[in-house]
Amino acid sequence: MYTYPLSSRILLAIDCIIFGFDGKDIKLLLIKRNFEPEKGNWSLMGGFLKEEEDLEAGAGRILHDLTGLTNIYVEQLEVFGKINRDPAERTVSVVFFALIQIDEHDAEAVKSHNASWISLDKRPQLIFDHNQMVDRAIEHLRYKAALHPIGFELLPENFTIPQLQKLYEAIYNTPLDRRNFSRKLLSTGLLIDTGFKNNNSATKKATLYRLDTIRYKEKFHAFWNFMPDAMKTPQS
Amino acid sequence: MYTYPLSSRILLAIDCIIFGFDGKDIKLLLIKRNFEPEKGNWSLMGGFLKEEEDLEAGAGRILHDLTGLTNIYVEQLEVFGKINRDPAERTVSVVFFALIQIDEHDAEAVKSHNASWISLDKRPQLIFDHNQMVDRAIEHLRYKAALHPIGFELLPENFTIPQLQKLYEAIYNTPLDRRNFSRKLLSTGLLIDTGFKNNNSATKKATLYRLDTIRYKEKFHAFWNFMPDAMKTPQS
């Protein structure tokens, strides 16, 4: 069998951007490293691809290690491959973009990794090129959420329209008109009324909806054009 | 300095999907391999990332080798990393998506690589997972061209509206209404009348336009919503 004798092998890392939503702010799951290198500094959760492991499986493993969850929404975001991005050794990192329901994570696992949920506007400096990775992920979140129904991935199974609106307002950092938002959302046909009401509110209780998962899959790749026109200047 | 003694190094490949447009069909630049492995079979143009080379530089090098061009429109598409995708050895491939102006390539360079421009519907089976890569790239082309003004990257500097329409009809494999297409396009403000007319036509000569590169850059990230609604079911 043919082999490739002349080419050099490179260390392949996986880094995960993990977004959550606490009902008010978009948060990132970051770790304060209690291991080398860069011990004591903040970074994304990551690891190295194993020899006997597919790329997506590697991302799944790393995400499961930290959160205890499987079936997380994950996509490849971008590969970061600058020569000196890791001062220790040439390392190419495949960055994954994950959205999780913040209240479902395993708090023990998170704690044992010395990880915390941190609001976007309070995030510390991160090691290496992880800041750029996060910037890129935020851009991607804004872009993708305007075109595809991914917002739901950040909410619990049953959610209210005002909750979803707060999520979008947090993503785009802008207020939205309640009436237009609600109409547009309901007109997608993606929401099913559970018949229940939200109990959290001290005032009028909001209707709890759930996703129509069939239509969600059908409509996922359709363009949504969800944000008002003024917001339409994100990227790539 | 810290190193990563326990992790395994992996061969990192770069594969390039290169699209062109000949005025009628979307074409792919593919190579009939006159080297091992898989000699005699068709594949994408590719190579291995060098130790002293950034990822994007590697893609640029491979694209330049084959086409003689620099300043090609390139983006990262996706990383393919299944364990056994290359039977010779574990190889992870970063796939790049490139659009070129077909008449500007260096025919000699292409010939010396045993490469040819092949219409999408006539493409042969490719080695390894290169068929999936191409499928993914076609999806991406349809998706991206509906939202961003990338079609121009496939046309000569001066082009006519009917040429651009034929390009979009080729991408989406569907006829478009000339009047609506033209109005929508001109309303973007992206086109500048060169004052010249196309001489190719045996009938009425079409106006030659060029891109307003300033506005092109400004508007690149704005959503375009360019294709009619019926077409809006591509992906990711």
Add this chain to the structure above:
DNA sequence: TCAAAAGTGTTTATATTACACCCATGA
């Protein structure tokens, strides 16, 4: 003078925006 392709305008339907009032709840 005729065939082939370019250029343009209007009407209709649909989607988006802006905006204000009433309702339910528990403190």
Add this chain to the structure above:
DNA sequence: TCATGGGTGTAATATAAACACTTTTGA
């Protein structure tokens, strides 16, 4: 009973879609 947040309707505007005739050209 009042403050807070939830729910809904309508009119004006903008955008998109469907559709047909006139112009230019060179064979």
